[in-house]
Amino acid sequence: MAEIKLTAEVRTEFGKGAARRTRRANLVPAVVYGHGADPVHITLPGHALLLALRTANVLINLEVDGKNALVIPKSVQRNPLKGDIEHVDLLTVKHGEKVDVEVLVQVEGELAPGGNLLEYVQNTVRVAAEATNIPESVTVSIAGLEAGVSIFAKDIPLPSGSVLAEDPDAVVLSVVAAQVEAAPAGEEEGAEA
CATH class of the missing domain: 2.170.120.20 (Ribosomal protein L25, C-terminal domain)
Known part of the structure; x- marks a missing residue:
């Protein structure tokens, strides 16, 4: 399975208004969690994420603040009418981990x-x-x-x-x-x- 590389930015604003502004800028709010680390709130480029999620159980090489992590999508929330991605939960994984x-x-x-x-x-x-x-x-x-x-x-x-x-x-x-x-x-x- 090929890895898809995405670059994310750390999110500092929270709530409905901030999420709407993020989506209007063609970005998707997301959360990265796993391995006992604190959750990291990020934004991902909307179109690149949409293309990545076309592959089932895609492995994403995520770059956040110069650090790389392997993640898989755990939960994807879509707009029921438009089908746009509204939020993604990403789970951190390691090579060799089941x-x-x-x-x-x-x-x-x-x-x-x-x-x-x-x-x-x-x-x-x-x-x-x-x-x-x-x-x-x-x-x-x-x-x-x-x-x-x-x-x-x-x-x-x-x-x-x-x-x-x-x-x-x-x-x-x-x-x-x-x-x-x-x-x-x-x-x-x-x-x-």
Whole structure:
């Protein structure tokens, strides 16, 4: 996984008014915390942060006041109408340290013939992985699966260095039979006549 470099400035103003002024200047308020250190309030360039967050579980090399730190996004708050980033919580990590992250579940193959449907019970699965080697996604084969089959978290193959960090018996995917719609009663009588 590639590191993305961002430069931040320490934030000295707090509150709604200060946050609005920051956002109008195309900056995003953020907080960096972790490893028992005091939280550091910063501002990040809005467009560069938006591009960085397009990659799931991105590793960011953050420069603040001449000091570098590796961080991953822990929480991203977006404007519900515009989709703009309003605030970000960043967690400090170190090389070799394991972190718990949500990883996207992707499928390959086709279900058994017969009109069965694949239901995503969970779109992601929680794994513990080295901070510098976080998988972008995990892939599950659904080839030939029939109705009534479920894929549990423990059944998902994980990349080397990653360990399942959630309930192994949690259902992630389920194959269900397609529902056949019953014809209305009036149509059946008309067919008999």
